[in-house]
Each structure stands twice: as C-alpha cells, then as structure tokens.
Amino acid sequence: MNEISETREAREARLQGLGCKRKRVEDIRFTQGKGSYVDDLKLPGMLFGDFHRSPYGHARVKSIDTSRAKAVPGVLAVLTAADLKPLKLDWMPTLAGDVQAVLAGDKVLFQGQEIAFIVATDRYTAADAADLVEVEYEELPALVDPFKAMTPEAPILREDIKDKTEGAHGKRKHPNHIFTWEVGDREATDLAFRDAEVTIKELISYQRVHPCPLETCQSVAAFDKIKGELTVWGTFQAPHVVRTVAAILSGIPEHKIHVIAPDIGGGFGNKVGVYPGYVCAIVASIVTGRPVKWVEDRIENLSATAFARDYHMTAEIAATKAGKVTGLRVHVLADHGAFDACADPSKWPAGFFNIVTGSYDFPTAHVTVDGVYTNKAPGGVAYRCSFRVTEAAYCIERAMDILARKLGLDPAELRMRNFIRREQFPYHSALGWEYDSGDYHAAMQKALDTVGYQALRAEQKAKQEAFKRGETREVMGIGVSFFTEIVGAGPSKNCDILGIAMFDSAEIRIHPTGAVIARMGTKSQGQSHETTYAQIIASEIGIPADDVMVEEGNTDTAPYGLGTYGSRSTPTAAAATAMACRKIRAKAQMIAAHLLEVHHDDVEFDIDRFRVKGMPERFKTMKDIAWTAYNAPPPGLEPGLEAVSYYDPPNMTYPFGAYICVMDIDLDTGVAKVRRFYALDDCGTRINPMIIEGQVHGGLTEAFAIAMGQEIAYDEIGNVKGASFMDFFLPTAVETPRWETDFTVTPSPHHPIGAKGVGESPNVGGVPAFSNAVNDALAFLGATHIQMPHDAWRIWKAAEALGAQG
C-alpha cells in the first residue's frame, strides 16, 4: 500500500467505517458451529440442576417431601425454600421494587412456579429426580382475569404483602393492587373532552406474549471455596447488573464475583432479569463445592421466565370535526402476574408508556396505569421494544385509525393533519418527553408515494363493491402505522435500575502496532456489536475496523454498563465509543504535531491520519502515531494510547417510521395473506445499512407473529394453555411475509454520531400495521376494533359476528 498515492476513497473504503455494509465479524465462528453459548460450557465435576414446578396456578403448599428424589443415585442435593431461608435467599428483589419467591414456600402463585431445585451428576438424573419430589397442595381459587383482580371477592394472592398499603410506587388500593401511575394534566384533558366535537373510546388489549429467544435462559455457577470467588456464566443481557445484584444478595464482595455473558442466542428482553434458576445454581454450587449448570427447557421458558405485554388499554381521543386531535386519555390495566418483575427502569412502573401521544401534536393528555397481581408467571419485560413502548404505539395507532373511521377521514390523512411538524423539534410532549428530532410528514409522504397508496385505496374500494355484489369472498386491508419510539435509557437523572444509574461505557486501547481492543458495558445477543462498534471506531480514529476487536460480557474486563435492551446500545455505548475515540484522537493530535514538528493547532484529522493544514503530503498515520505513543511520546506526555468514556446521555433518542401493510383476507377461512409490507425507518445516522435491514426484517417477523397469532393464554383455573412450540406461534419461512425496507435520515442532534438505534422499531411499528390492516379490511362490514391476535380462527369469528359468513 502506498500511503501517499492512495485515493481518499480507497482510504475510506479500507476503514469500513460508518455507513459501510461491513460483513459481520461474528459470522466466522457462528457459521462454523464455533460460537460459545452457555450450554456449550463444560467444567470438571460440573453438576446439573433442574426444577420441580407447581402444577397449580394457586395453591397452598402443605408439605414438601424430597426424600425419594434425594435417594436417586447421582442426586447430590435437593434445595427447597426451607434450605434457602436461613441464607435469606428464599426471596429475591425484582428490578421493579417487588420481591419474588426463589423457591415457593407456603404458597404457589402460578403454574410452573419453582418449588425444589434438584442437583445431580447429569441432566437426565436431575430430571428423573425432579419428578420424584412430592408436594401436598391445597388448591385455592385462581385469579386469572386482571379485570377481577381488585374486586372484593378476588382471592388475595400475595399474602406476604397483603397488609402493605404502600408499594414501591405509592399507595395500594387492594391486596392485589401493585401501583397506580399517573402522568399528564387531568383537568386540562377533562376540559378537552368536555369541549370536544368528536370523541372515541375503545378498550384496546395487547395480549400476553413471550420474547422466546431460540436459546432459553441458562447459567453455570462455580464457587471457589478456597478463594471465596464466584464465577457465573449466563444468558445475561445486563451482566454488570447481575454481578451487582449477586453481590448485594450473596454478601460476596463484588470484586470476587465474575459474571460472564458469552455468546447469547437471542434475548429480546427475556434475558434482562434475574431468575430463580440463576440463584439456585449459585446456591447449589456453594453447597456442593462444584460447578452447577441450569438450563431451562422450552416449556419452562414460555411458562415461567418473563412474559411481555398483557396491557389492557382504554383509549379516548378528543378531536375537532376537521380532524385535529385536542386531547388523549388512556387508562391501562396492567397484568403483572404473581410478582412485579418488570424490567423497567426502577422509577418507571409502566416504563415509558407516556410516549402514548405518539407522533401527534396533542395539546393535552392524561394517563393512568394500574398494575395488578394475577396467578400468572411474572415478567412484563420489553419484548423487542423499549419499556412499554410497543404497548403505547399499538394503543395510539389503533386509536387514530378508530378516530379516522369515525370522522370519515382516510387514516393516513388524519395522521398527516396531526403530526408534530418538523419545525416543532425539539418537541415537548403533553406527557413530558422532549422529542429530539423528526420529519414525520416527509417520511409518511415517501411511504405513501412508494406503495401507491391512492391506487391501493381505489383497489380496496372496488373489491368491497365486488364483495357486496357477491363476486368475491376476499377482502383487502391497508394497515397504516406511524410510530415514534423512545429509546436509549437513559439519562441517569431519570433512569436507574435499583439505584444503578443507566449510563453506558466504552474502553478503547490502541496497541503499539495500531491494533485495537475495545470493550463496552453492553452485551450483544445478535445485534452485531462486534461489527458495528468497530465501524464507529474506524471512522472516529482512522484505524480499519478489521484491526479492532470488540469484547463485551465479561465483568472483569469490560467497563461497567447497564447492558443491551430497549435499543439502548447505540444511544449509550455507541456514544461512549465515539467519545472515547475523541479523547484518543485529541492525544493523537498532540503526538502527530510533535512528529510533524508543528503546533497541534496546525494539524487536522483526515480519514486515517493527521496532516499539516494546507500540506496534505505532510502527515502521520494513526499507525505511526500509535507506535510513537508507546515508544517515543512527546516530552511531558504520558506513554500509551487509550481512553475510557462513561456516557450519560443528555436525552433519549426518538427513532420513528412509517409502515404500510397490504393484506388480503379470505373471509371463508379467515386466512390473512400479507401481500406487501413496506417499512420506512428513520433511525438517524445509519452505522451499517446491512445490519439495520436485517434487524428490521427480524423485528417485523416478530411483530407479524405477535399480531397474527402469539398468545400465552391461561384457562380459568390458571393452567397455561400451550407453552410449547406446538401452540405458541413462531412463523416459519413459509408463513413469513417478504419485507420491503426503506429509510430517511434525521440525525439525533444530541448523539455524538447522530444515531438513534433501530433494533426494536420494527416490532413497535409493525404490530399496529398488521392489526390496522386486519381492522381496516373488516371496517366496511362495521368493525370498530378487533382484538389481537388475528389468527385465522379469530378473524373468521370476527367476520361471522359482523354477519359476513353467508
């Protein structure tokens, strides 16, 4: 390579920096079966743990007999609540300020709840023995319907806190009540409704679903008695938080706890929290003195670890006849299951649900959320979304369609009339957020033009006429969705987890040869951090991405950070990465000036080098500078070239997008076919377009699954109705539609590189697009709102109820 004659384009290309469709570093090992996931770990003497779980949704535990289980050859220990109690580990704190039973003591509160942990020499023996634990129960009436949770006759679920009138988030109105969260201006909103020309009100439910990553939750704990050190490998989206919580719970000093998140096979929010399996594996390792592995199976995953949604939202909009919104009122009944184990920032019991005004300029709004306990699994995690943002987006996007229908306006037109205008940014929403940037009209117009919206509406009209004439049984739906996300928790002033402020971090070290190791406080579970963080570094300091190794997940080596969920890696750790790079660049500038024998103000950064201003032939590459930094630093300058940045973002970021779904529905079968799905995303600066597109495809597929079939349902006595892949809808390549992606770019003004995050947008915007399409298809028959999931049977039933089945 000739460093002087090489063109600027060639130098840029060699870096593979920002905006480049760089192929993924991770793929080299994953395509060869050489990833290292938790269950791949094999340690000398390792034991296996397995749970005995409750068959009942609600029952008193009268006795537990573990003698037969203990007698199985190969079983070393069987832990119950009685064993954990002296260690004060029979209960653990949740991220939401509640407590959760690690192993059930007096009572079981959901089907699948953990009762005993069996530790054996291999997984088959542990499973055999788990079946031999004998528990005597007294069955209690189960509370499954959240709408009945606060009635006088409801059974009291949480006897441990039944007399507490004050919860982690204020007053409790009923023993099954967790919190009421209120935001906005009640009086002004009441006035808006009093004076409204038009109003709508609808109960919009978002069913209980599950993030369901392909790899279940699992961990290996190894306690070294001699050193007093604990090492835990696990499927942790937030390994540093796990270490801190483990230190607080166990009393082992934090520096003697080593938490390692190796490769993770998808997370989607399922792997943020701390589960009884992790705690029991740790205790079992301390008790037995041997490493203990715990791997949940799929049925355990779907029925016991961290569900999502289960939000029942009553939305009201006030508007003028001309289609201008004047007020929004929402009440949410939130079903949290048996323990409040939401993974929201601690001060936000309903997450960022107050993004529910969406992309629209509501002059006033008021929201209340009531969280209640039921006999269902705990959770309430953000399944591929920022905290409760998909619920909020679904709520407002359905409600806007319902309003459009009532006004006789096209849903796209109603949105256009109410969007926050470009010049209003930074925009202060009625519910307290400061939207950083956006150009909603342009994005929507591009989407409408690309799909040929008017022609689609004309086609739909013609089909409806043909349907009415009895010429076809197929109807057509056009689902329009325009979402605004709020991601990147968070500014530490308003976001923390159990008091741990939600910043994130990057530590970058340039070795003498110019090769780089970079470590972050986040943790990829498929988000391609090893590839994309290196691209940021390449552009910021001019070292090829291929010379940068990115490492995350080891709490001993990585700087402290809050992990990866809620699309926070780009807004926080990627920002930290850029900031650390800039510290390095500042020092590199001093070194370059020294080498070039000019004042540091007389050199400038140029792609991969510092050059003397006005004399491009006089330069030093970053490689030269790295060598000098270690071996001949300028007088008075410390050797070395590295930096660390802890980035506390000034604000969150607000990605947005316009999605349009065209769907054909056969009313005789209820089968819905997605003919076309167009997704325009604006995630600010685009780090790697290939990876963005891949994330959009994946998120849309998850949205499709949720809208069109996923549900974790319970029967009236608390049995989970189908918690395996026999029943839980995961689309295959056959059902999954083809995706069409597009973009606009509106950089975040406060992020160092202008990026906003994208991984969760397609789920947030996708669900309302599918649901609006189904509802739009049936609206001409009189439908106002049909609840999800929209599987063929339910669509058929809805059509039947509308009198469309002959």
Added chain:
Amino acid sequence: MAKTAIALTVNGEAVEALVEPRTLLVHFLREQLNLTGTHIGCDTSHCGACTVDLDGRSVKSCTLFAIQAEGAEIRTIEGMAGADGTLHPLQEGFREMHGLQCGFCTPGMIMRAYRLLQENPRPTEDEIRTGMAGNLCRCTGYQNIVRAIQFAAAKIAGESLQEAAE
C-alpha cells in the same frame, strides 16, 4: 443405567462409544463428542436448531436416540468446512447475505440447507421456504436466509455470485 456400545461415523471419523439407551443423539453429539455446534432450542422437534445430516437425510437430533444412529454416517456443522479451513458455500452465503444474527439457529439452518441443495440444487424461493420450514429463526425474518441459500446454490453451480446477490 446400563450402557450400550454404538459405532458410527461422525464428520468422516469413526466413533465408538457407550451410551445410555435413552441418551438423545443431540446430547451424545454435544456432551460426549463435544460437538457443541449443534444446538437445542425446544423440546418438541419444532425448531430445528439440532438438525444434522444422517445417512443422507436431515434429522432433528433431539428426536433420535443415540443408539438409533448405530452404523450411521452423520455430518454436523463442524464437518462442513474443508480440511484446509475453506468454508462451504453455504457458510459463505450465510455471511455474505447476512443470513444470521444471534447465530443460534445457524448450524441447524446450514445443515438443513445442505440437504435441501443435495435434493434440489437450484430451488426457487418458494421451494427454499418450504424446504426450510422445519427450522425456526427468531432474528432474521428468513429473507436473508433465503438469499444465503440462493447464493450457495449459485456458487455450487459455478454461476456468477453477483446474480445471486441481486
């Protein structure tokens, strides 16, 4: 539990081992042979993460006992790259076309696609989607998996890779 001796070929190498009759093939591969590239994603034979090639068929190794593989010839993801480290066109295709994210389903996907291309060297998109329906992915939405397999099919057929990429 009493163990049974089995003899089989895995990735071209003769293997003899003692297994419990109830040991699943996937656990035998992962835990006894340390071939951890084959993954487990469900309990009900739906997800396909454990797919391996057995005597010219795709099988879900969580659904067979190891003793059923007696005398069989098995190929796993670890047997896909050449001895010199050259990647199989499918491995290359998955990377080129961004056909993976978390990587957990990928070994099963590649093993299934390998057999699919043996049976149908130039499948259409619909044939690929149908042929891959036994393998679930939670990250990619399949679109790029289809392209990855098309890439590999073209490469194996010696055609221009640019065409496949279009």
